[in-house]
Amino acid sequence: MGLEQLPRNFLTARLEDLVQWARRRSMFPATFGLACCAIEMMAMGGAHYDMARWGMEVFRASPRQADLMFVAGRVSQKMAPVLRQIYDQMVEPKWVISMGVCASTGGMFNNYALVQGVDQIVPVDVYVPGCPPGPETLLHGVLTLHDQIRTGELLRRRQETGAGAGIQLDQRDGTPSHVQPIPVRRKSA
Amino acid sequence: MSDGTKAPVPDEERLERQTDEGAQMLTAPRRAVVTDGVWPEGDDTMVVNMGPQHPSTHGVLRIMLELDGETVVQSKPIVGYLHTGMEKTGEELTYVQGGTNVTRMDYLSPLSNELVFSMAVERLLDLEVPPRAVWMRMLLVELNRIASHLLFQATNGLDLAATSMMIYGWRERELTLRFLEQVTGLRMNHNFIRPGGLAADLHDGWRADLDELCRTIERGVRDYVDLLAENPVWMERLVDVGRISTADAIALGATGPILRATGFAWDLRKAQPYLAYDQVDFDVVCGENGDCYDRYQVRLNEILESVKIVRQCAERMPAGDCRVQDRKVTPPPRARIDESMEALIHHFKLFTEGFRVPAGETYVAVESPRGEIGCYLVADGTGKPARLHIRGPSFYNLQSLGTMAKGALVADAVAIVSSLDPILGEVDR
């Protein structure tokens, strides 16, 4: 396996590297800031943490021009169809980072109003924990995504799950993100 | 309109926006510009949807604009895209945990939310916090006001395409957030002001850090004034845009900088002082015309007034406890838990059950950066509130949008929304 429709052999390996380099070196995020996490996402775009070092400071307002969607904040029932519509408008290849605990699992608000985890609506590639995750944590998530694209791990994981790559960031016990098992979605009772 | 009819826009109103080339619209008989033919009769207005995802950085706000060409005839904000059920969750969390919930409503000034919630709980408990807690609360809330207004400067700039302002605004905000992180442990959503006082005391060396921070903020504000305040493009975009009169603002429930920009000097910190605001010296910043430019100026100068208050808090900070020494409300210090059984039991009970508040109801209001934030709390004798309602100022401020945007151009609609500074977290809760 290699790039999506390209057979992997000694001829296409360099092409693959080139494409992966292009993809990770200028990801344009779509503006999808919802709540508190949006403020930290904007902080990451600010001068102190500076996403521009990785070519990402241009937030594209139109989803057609973006390839990365930070779901930054809590997704309410009313917002869920809007989220899906924006995701659908993005053109392949596209990635989704679920920023913060509210987007990843519903966070502290396990009630009627929120979608309990945005991966019920869009396939998620990286889960960034935190409430809100500081810009450094978010940056770690972004760089993890870049790394997984570079090694091709992301595509392999996507093929395995059939949906998003579902990468959780390096855990406190030292388990690095790239060896974590792909999470299994349990149906709640 | 709710009864299904459209109100015709009188021509005098349409002629209000004059440009150098003359009036935007001509009176009947209208002639189409391109073909010079007769304008088709019964030309309807156009309804355009703005949001909930849009370039303006003000959260998931959806606005329906009824346009007559480029002019906004009517506008209606549609909210609810961030409804989190926080008031319902508030009924499930104890009073000790309540701060974590409330703090995420107005996520740009979380300490104001925590303050109003804690004050409501303390009112129901008839609890008085020690003086150091009062002054520390005032210090932190004013720092929060500075951070919030700095973010307003940044996002207001970005919405009007002054991208440098976005980068500059974050500069001082980051330093303020770093100070808050040193004190409270978190950059945002601190859960630091709790019923009974604060979670912990100020860190060692806070005085020097604070003095440095104040100097940097004042220098920064001078930069922003140089950058934008007299800039002709900035003034062209903001002066006389989104005007609202004092009477309209009051009737629509607007409070905070929106009301003060119309010339009405109402600030809860002066009119109905809480904490120790009657003992510090500061001015209430007012505008004149109630347009976007005045709202921008009011918030800019409020940063400087808050720096004044912060300096006075730093000089006059009393010694003592940072929280009330009532073991039923305040957890014991961690070291005591190893020594005393009673401390262990209190700690356990506080963090599992919480404390009980006798039945009653109260409404407490403070001045947040967006206006009057209130907490209506109903207790029923258990450890969890029977009803927790936060009166979010942005919820009421948004109702002024219709009046402000009437007759404005589409490009001004973004400027007006931006100058309202709505935080959808407290609008939708």
Added chain:
Amino acid sequence: MATEDDDAGAAAAPPPADEVVAALVERFPATVPWVSHGQAVVYVERSAWRDVAEFLRDDQRFTQCVDVTAVDHLVDEERAAIPGVTLERFEVVANFLSHPRNRRVRALSEVPEAEPRMASIADVYPGVNFAEREIYDLFGIEFEGHPDLTRILMPDDWVGHPLRKDDAPARIPVVFKDDPAPR
């Protein structure tokens, strides 16, 4: 600190200390005055709700209605008994502020479960337009005379009124990885 009727209703209660409350009681005799932790509160009859709002705006110069909200007392463990007021399941609460007089007053009105309807004060105080819609959306209390009583926070096709105590649960059980059952 609460003022209470000392006698069994035979002698007249002392006049309320707050002059606004006194004016309200004089104008609307069925109003019950109360003091809640130092704040002036009146319990107003449901039928007089709109008239009270107009009286406060026109006569007592209460320029702004700061907040209107509702409370569902279905599962309250303890609820203070207010002499002279029939307590119902729902309570609509309005906080008023007078800028010229710099004072606040709170008006509460009991709303029975069988008939969850109130008069709207959105034409008296335009600022409560959204607040009344929110109460309708989350509690199901209808406001007669409101220009646009539709859902504001929940999706338009939502069924139910979430903030009612018997409607949506406050907490959905959470499933953790490797847990045998949700908790």
